[in-house]
Amino acid sequence: MNNKTLIGVDLGGTNVRSGLVSGQEIIKTDSDRIQSKSDEDIVIEQVINSISRVMSPEVEAIGIGVPGILDTKTGIVYDVQNIPSWKAVPLKSILEQRFHVPVLMNNDANCFAAGEWHYGKGKGKNNLTGLILGTGVAAGLLCDGKLYEGRNCGAGEFGMIPYLDHNYEFYCSGNFFSHFHQISGEELSKRAASGDPSALQIFQEYGKHLSWLIKTILYSVDPEMIVLGGSVSKAFPFFQSTLWAQLQDFPYQPVIKNIGIANSEIDNIAILGAAALYFNQKE
Numbered sequence: 422m423n424n425k426t427l428i429g430v431d432l433g434g435t436n437v438r439s440g441l442v443s444g445q446e447i448i449k450t451d452s453d454r455i456q457s458k459s460d461e462d463i464v465i466e467q468v469i470n471s472i473s474r475v476m477s478p479e480v481e482a483i484g485i486g487v488p489g490i491l492d493t494k495t496g497i498v499y500d501v502q503n504i505p506s507w508k509a510v511p512l513k514s515i516l517e518q519r520f521h522v523p524v525l526m527n528n529d530a531n532c533f534a535a536g537e538w539h540y541g542k543g544k545g546k547n548n549l550t551g552l553i554l555g556t557g558v559a560a561g562l563l564c565d566g567k568l569y570e571g572r573n574c575g576a577g578e579f580g581m582i583p584y585l586d587h588n589y590e591f592y593c594s595g596n597f598f599s600h601f602h603q604i605s606g607e608e609l610s611k612r613a614a615s616g617d618p619s620a621l622q623i624f625q626e627y628g629k630h631l632s633w634l635i636k637t638i639l640y641s642v643d644p645e646m647i648v649l650g651g652s653v654s655k656a657f658p659f660f661q662s663t664l665w666a667q668l669q670d671f672p673y674q675p676v677i678k679n680i681g682i683a684n685s686e687i688d689n690i691a692i693l694g695a696a697a698l699y700f701n702q703k704e
Contacts, residue, residue, distance in 0.1 A: 426479040428472060429696030431529070432487050434503030437468050440692035441475040445540060447689055449475045461506040468512075469519055482523045483516060484695035486532035493574055496526050525698040529553075529691065530577060531568050534561025535701045536694025537648040542683045550577075550644040551685075555651030558590040558634070562642055568701050579637055584630075589637070592630040595653055598623070610656045624656060628663030635668060639676050646681040650690060657684045 424444050431438040435457060441449040451474040456463055472483065489501035496513020516524045527535070534551030537543040543551070549563040558580030562569040569576050580590030590596065598606045602623055612620035638647065649657060664682070671677050687693060 425481055425699065426477060427696040427699050428475060428480050428483045429692035429694065430468070430472060430483065430485040431532075431691035431695060432468065432485055432501065433691075434488055434501060437471045438689075438692060439471040439475045440689060440696070441477055441480070442693060442696040443479075447692060449477075450689070450692070451475050455504065457503045457505075459506065461508075461510060464504055464506065465510065465512070465515060469516070472516070472520065476520065480520075480522055482525060482699045483520060484532070484698035485512070485516075485524065485526045486529045486691055486695040487526060488529045491526055491528065491574065493527050493570060496524060498526075525702065527568065527570070527695075527698055528559075528561075528574060529694075530559035531561035531570065531574075532694035532698065533650050533685075533690060534563055534648075534694070535568060535697040536687065536690045537650075537685060538563050539697040539700050540693045541685060541687045541690065542648045542681075543646055546645045548642070548644045548646075550638055550642060550647045552579075552634075552638070552647055552649050553651040554594060554631075554649060554653035556595050558594045560638070562644075563701075564642065579634060579641075582637060584633065589630075589634045593627075593634050593653075597627055597630065606653050606656060610659065613656065613659045621659060624659035625663045628660030629667050631660065632664050632667030635664065635682070636671060639671065639673075639680065643676060645679070646683065648683055648685050650685040654684050 427442045429440050436454050438452045440447040451471045453471050490499040498510045498512050501507045513524045530553055537551050538549050543549040547566045551561040553559045560577035560579050562577045582589050595606045598604050598609055609620050
């Protein structure tokens, strides 16, 4: 099963990236900036062209990660960030008619979780949460070895849960640094790496907020592991110790003893995660 040849597609709001995946490796990639303001058909053709440039006769399926609202069963995309012309696009059927292989689709957070489960830190874990900390907060859930989407592919939206005077996304994404401290997470990381005490203090503050989000996940789905991804996760060494310290008062200590929290270390996880949808199909 692991030697399948697949294509993974990361359909972002600004770029489409396609990769030919053989076994555990990406052997060919393509990237193209999306003409996001163009008509629906023009953007669809860009996606087709990107896939065509990595296509191989051995490909058995195409997986696509979408940062937006979609129906994973019908493969209809209802909304994509920064592509206003896409409203109810039957992308699955369009691509299957063009390439004559099965097309699997899911949102980008679920693809991240699937990618870590099959290729990364989540190997061998039946219950896994992939938590993306970037410009927003999103999570993908694997329960008993299968992606759990909920009825409307909305499961795992922990960032939208109310927290303090806003929600978890406001305090646990890059918004926290820009709103409360008027600095980007990237710049703050540079300062923290040089030993700046104020930068390190801000990351400790961030770690405290993140601990409440982690506790909410533990109460909700009790995973074996949480894998962090997204731009903010790159600063994990600066808030890791504070996060763990804040988790020590969790009332169910076996949960804390058994939970693993790790940072993703996979390049091109979005492409690999889309390809991993093939291995996580429901029976």
